[in-house]
Amino acid sequence: MPKKNKNEEEEIIRVKMPKNDETIGVVTAMLGGGRLEVKCEDGFTRICRIPGKIKRRLWIKPGYLVLVKPWSVQKEERADVIWLYSKAQSSWLKRKGFIKNISPEL
Template sequence: MRKRRLGTTQPGHSGDNSEVSRVRTPRKDRNEVLATVACLLGSKRVTLQCMDGVVRMGRIPGSKKKRMWIREGDIVIANPWEVQDSKAEVIWKYTRPQVEWLERKGYIKY
């Protein structure tokens, strides 16, 4: 078993003071909106408070469930369903440095 030296980071893991070079923003032509996870409902489902003022039930697709660990308070991109506006797909989760960048640029207003 290899020992890891203290103070080093693993490849692919970003530290707290990492610089954000690119951040994915919601695309209006694809009907994407920013949302905050309000509540975890279980079984791949969450309650989303979307930035357009609508509370939607979000679904985490199976391809993203193992890769995205979503908690309450996380900022995500949601894609509302065309058939039923009260439901949406969660397609992207932001990291902490990306959320700070979105706040500085005015995408998120608290």
């Protein structure tokens, strides 16, 4: 039985939006050890940690659009990755004007 081709636009049911102190960012570099460098929309470049539940499910590469939550201690330097946006979701966010200061390279 052949696989069905899915249109990415049909896949979008709901896009996770930033709440409270969360921000959207683009992965600029992989640092190793479950850490990566993310350029956030608020102008800061943060070192982000990939939690275990996300690390086991998803592959994150430079250029991907992610949702990050800054730590309460070092807000301008460190954060945790909460969500990885798909290509269709990131193009929707850009089209609707939620991404202004950064450009994802998907």
